[in-house]
Amino acid sequence: MTGPRWNGRAVFFLVVAVLGLAGTWAFNIAAIVQHRDYVGDWLQSGPAVSSLTVDVLIAAVAAIAFMVFESRRLGMRRVWVYVVLIPLVALAFALPLFLAMRERALAGRAAADAAAAPDAEAAP
Numbered sequence: 001m002t003g004p005r006w007n008g009r010a011v012f013f014l015v016v017a018v019l020g021l022a023g024t025w026a027f028n029i030a031a032i033v034q035h036r037d038y039v040g041d042w043l044q045s046g047p048a049v050s051s052l053t054v055d056v057l058i059a060a061v062a063a064i065a066f067m068v069f070e071s072r073r074l075g076m077r078r079v080w081v082y083v084v085l086i087p088l089v090a091l092a093f094a095l096p097l098f099l100a101m102r103e104r105a106l107a108g109r110a111a112a113d114a115a116a117a118p119d120a121e122a123a124p
Helices: 008-033 038-044 047-074 079-088 091-122
Strands: none
Touching: 008 038, 008 091, 038 047, 047 079, 047 091, 079 091
């Protein structure tokens, strides 16, 4: 069986994951250096920030559901790693990283199907 492959979509999602990691952690480090109340800033800095908080939390719930459903459908293992990365690192990192690995799984599956096709035709 052919292993997972890095196609253009997988590389794109991996680049987005790296940008999400760098972008979010630049602000996380700034919050730490400035001794900010990280959770308090999210919840108490006005309606606009609260709107963004709810937006990200709902998107995270949808992303987790998608990750679990899609990983089961494709037979991807260790989906829990991506779920744990969401609160520990960032949704902006974990979701595109999952999507990159999903693309690799899909490409590997397509390659395996293509390799098996001539065998199926040769069978009497």
